Amino acid sequence: MMNRWQFMKRLAPLMAFMVLVLAACGREDLSTLNPQGPVAEEQFGLMKTAIMIMSLVIVVVFAISLYVIIRFRRRSGDKTIPKQVEGNHKLEVIWTVIPIILLIILGVPTVQSVFNLSKDYSNDPEAVKVIVTSHQYWWEFEYPELGIKTAQELVIPTGKTIAVEAKTADVLHSFWIPSLAGKIDTNPGGNTNHMYFSSPKEGVFLGKCAELCGPSHGLMDFKVKAVDPASFDRWAAAIQEPVALPSDPEVAAAFESKCLTCHAVGDLGGPAFPNLTGIGSRESVGGILVNVEADDKKYANEDTVYNNLYKWIKDPQEVKPGNMMPTVDLTEKELEGIAQYLSELTLDYEQ
Numbered sequence: 431m432m433n434r435w436q437f438m439k440r441l442a443p444l445m446a447f448m449v450l451v452l453a454a455c456g457r458e459d460l461s462t463l464n465p466q467g468p469v470a471e472e473q474f475g476l477m478k479t480a481i482m483i484m485s486l487v488i489v490v491v492f493a494i495s496l497y498v499i500i501r502f503r504r505r506s507g508d509k510t511i512p513k514q515v516e517g518n519h520k521l522e523v524i525w526t527v528i529p530i531i532l533l534i535i536l537g538v539p540t541v542q543s544v545f546n547l548s549k550d551y552s553n554d555p556e557a558v559k560v561i562v563t564s565h566q567y568w569w570e571f572e573y574p575e576l577g578i579k580t581a582q583e584l585v586i587p588t589g590k591t592i593a594v595e596a597k598t599a600d601v602l603h604s605f606w607i608p609s610l611a612g613k614i615d616t617n618p619g620g621n622t623n624h625m626y627f628s629s630p631k632e633g634v635f636l637g638k639c640a641e642l643c644g645p646s647h648g649l650m651d652f653k654v655k656a657v658d659p660a661s662f663d664r665w666a667a668a669i670q671e672p673v674a675l676p677s678d679p680e681v682a683a684a685f686e687s688k689c690l691t692c693h694a695v696g697d698l699g700g701p702a703f704p705n706l707t708g709i710g711s712r713e714s715v716g717g718i719l720v721n722v723e724a725d726d727k728k729y730a731n732e733d734t735v736y737n738n739l740y741k742w743i744k745d746p747q748e749v750k751p752g753n754m755m756p757t758v759d760l761t762e763k764e765l766e767g768i769a770q771y772l773s774e775l776t777l778d779y780e781q
């Protein structure tokens with residue numbers, strides 16, 4: 431049999447590995463432990479209450495156990511049978527009542543939060559309404575009051591309540607922005623779910639699909655970009671401006687016949703697939719190819735945007751296996767021209 435020391439020695443590398451893996455979860459924008467808005471704060475509050483109660487139970491139980499193990503251990507030569515406590519009323523009442531009290535302390539705020547967080551703000555005139563539709567493997571964001579449809583990047587004004595109506599176009603997904611709020615399932619069968627959140631601070635917050643939905647589930651990222659209300663208004667106006675086709679007629683013809691059959695830019699094309707308006711100033715291409723440089727978290731880097739677009743258009747299946755965009759047959763000139771054109775489709779709304 432393996433002795434305890436050998437066992438620990440074998441376990442050590444695994445433990446070290448887990449520490450590394452779990453430490454990576456501490457990335458600021460993907461952590462529920464670093465809440466950036468009131469909804470996430472409320473959820474974090476519940477976690478803290480639960481963890482505190484559990485820690486207290488662990489400490490007390492272990493302390494009593496240790497005390498009992500040491501104080502009442504069998505001494506050599508002692509043959510007596512200890513006092514039996516089976517059926518002791520006093521003890522039974524104590525170990526029934528204490529857990530009940532702890533559960534009440536945990537249960538009351540939990541139930542309160544459940545009701546609080548399920549409030550429906552969709553009829554609140556102050557709230558910004560967003561219809562979130564999940565697709566394998568992208569997110570569509572529609573602002574019904576503003577007549578805007580976009581994808582992968584949810585732009586919101588700081589300080590305003592965002593009233594989300596969440597649904598799916600295909601299978602079950604789950605909408606989750608760890609540092610702001612979540613999560614809410616998007617259910618098949620025409621069912622819609624509601625949630626709300628807000629961001630008091632400007633910033634970009636990473637969102638994830640939190641329900642295994644297919645081979646590229648893990649790549650189904652999106653961003654929430656909170657900007658000041660004036661920038662938001664500029665964004666909402668800019669994204670509705672008409673967009674011109676590529677200036678080179680060959681590139682324009684390819685783009686129109688091979689891309690606009692699915693996608694829309696400005697008032698051109700079809701509405702059923704990711705709307706590409708303003709893609710040049712988005713944080714990412716396809717939600718997963720990041721456009722912003724690590725050392726400059728604020729602005730999309732022009733060359734990176736071009737390279738990401740090129741990479742995506744050339745072989746979308748390589749980036750996101752199983753996604754619904756086919757590899758389109760393009761000449762090198764068309765490919766470069768379209769990537770260039772899309773990288774220049776920027777929206778100028780931030781100051």
Ligand code: HEC
Nearest residue numbers: 566567568581582688689692704715716717753754755758
């Ligand atoms: C059959 C429909 C279809 C055609 C044709 C098509 N696409 Fe797509 N495209 C999609 C879908 C679906 C996605 C979303 C994929 C995902 O992320 O899961 C997508 C995603 C994209 C994205 C990323 C969008 C984002 O919001 O980040 C770009 C860029 C793009 N397509 C460009 C093009 C270009 C350029 C062409 C023409 C050469 C083209 N697509 C042709 C369906 C199509």
Ligand SMILES: [Cu+2]
Nearest residue numbers: 603639643650
């Ligand atoms: Cu999903």
